[in-house]
Amino acid sequence: AQSVTQPDIHITVSEGASLELRCNYSYGATPYLFWYVQSPGQGLQLLLKYFSGDTLVQGIKGFEAEFKRSQSSFNLRKPSVHWSDAAEYFCAVGRIRDDKIIFGKGTRLHILP
Amino acid sequence: ETGVTQSPTHLIKTRGQQVTLRCSSQSGHNTVSWYQQALGQGPQFIFQYYREEENGRGNFPPRFSGLQFPNYSSELNVNALELDDSALYLCASSLDGTYESTDTQYFGPGTRLTVL
Numbered sequence: 001a002q003s004v005t006q007p008d009i010h011i012t013v014s015e016g017a018s019l020e021l022r023c024n025y026s027y028g029a030t031p032y033l034f035w036y037v038q039s040p041g042q043g044l045q046l047l048l049k050y051f052s053g054d055t056l057v058q059g060i061k062g063f064e065a066e067f068k069r070s071q072s073s074f075n076l077r078k079p080s081v082h083w084s085d086a087a088e089y090f091c092a093v094g095r096i097r098d099d100k101i102i103f104g105k106g107t108r109l110h111i112l113p
Numbered sequence: 114e115t116g117v118t119q120s121p122t123h124l125i126k127t128r129g130q131q132v133t134l135r136c137s138s139q140s141g142h143n144t145v146s147w148y149q150q151a152l153g154q155g156p157q158f159i160f161q162y163y164r165e166e167e168n169g170r171g172n173f174p175p176r177f178s179g180l181q182f183p184n185y186s187s188e189l190n191v192n193a194l195e196l197d198d199s200a201l202y203l204c205a206s207s208l209d210g211t212y213e214s215t216d217t218q219y220f221g222p223g224t225r226l227t228v229l
Contacts, residue, residue, distance in 0.1 A: 004155075036220075043115065043203055043220035044156070090155050101146075103155030 002027050004093050006104035014112045015083050021076040021107050023091030033074040034092040034101070035065055044090065050074065061085070086111045115139070117206050117221035125227045131192045134224045138185040138206030144168070145187045146218065147179060150201040162187060191226075199228045 005024045013019055025031060032051055036044040048059025055067040065076045074091060088108050094101040116139040126132050138145050144163045148156035158171035162181035176192040185206070191198055202225075205218040 041222065043117070043222045044205070045115075045220070046217050049217075092155075101158050103148075103157070105153070105155050 002093070002102055004091050004102050004104035006089075006091055006107050008107045009105070010108045010110065012110040012112060013081055016080050019076075019078045019081045019085070019109070021089050021091075021109070023074045023076065023104060024072050025074065025091070025093045026072065027093050031093045033065075033067060035059065035063070035074075035076050036090045036092060036103075037061075037087045038090065038106075039087045047076070047089075081109075081111055083111045083113065085109060115219035115221065117204065117219050119202075119204055119221040119224050121224060122222070123225045123227075125229065126194050127229050128194055128196060130194050131190065132194060132226060134189040134191075134202050134204075134226070136187045136189070136204035136206075136221055138187065138204075139219055140185055142185060142206035142208050142219075144207045145181055146205045146207075147187075147189045148203040148205065149173070149198075150203060150223070151197075152200070156203055159189070194228045196228050199226060201225050 003026045007022050034049045035047040037047055038044050047063045048057045048065055050057045050067045057065050063078050065074055067074050088106045090106045091104045092101050118137045120135045146161040147159040149159055150156040159173050159177055160170040161168045165181045178190045181187040201223040203220055203223045205220045207218045
């Protein structure tokens, strides 16, 4: 069955510290992978996506993610978080024409001053 | 700002009623997708419309239906509302219905539906 697992429901980091949010997926074919961010009262904003090619993907707001096929993972990283990064982050997998997009349950990021 | 708007922002209905949620896509975007996001969960794909035709559907019953219009607006209709339909409903528009291109889905802010 196709699924996305975000093992951490909540993560708290200090402002300026590095960040890694974990995402593992189960998908029958080569997946398309996404990370979205959702701030309170806002819709989802795409941070980055992986289709093929270089497994290290750069996104907006200083985020990057690395696709590791052997580990079925697509972890999101940022070297130094800002207070404005506090939000909910969703990992997603799939492709629209062939299948629905499957989202993980999200990781809530809290930033300490 | 994604250029995608949704109305209303909030809505309260009672069980058994019908509801229509509206979405206005970015101009030129031929594809609209609808998602249901229950509290504490990730969005779940309801269906997608491409050039006014349904182009894919998730695991939702037929009482969830949709329409897409030539003016880049769309509707999500839910009949016979149930308590579990309480959720944030998101629409997302994209230029084309495929991720093989560099298309990006642009999400609206959502409509919060409460069923009592």
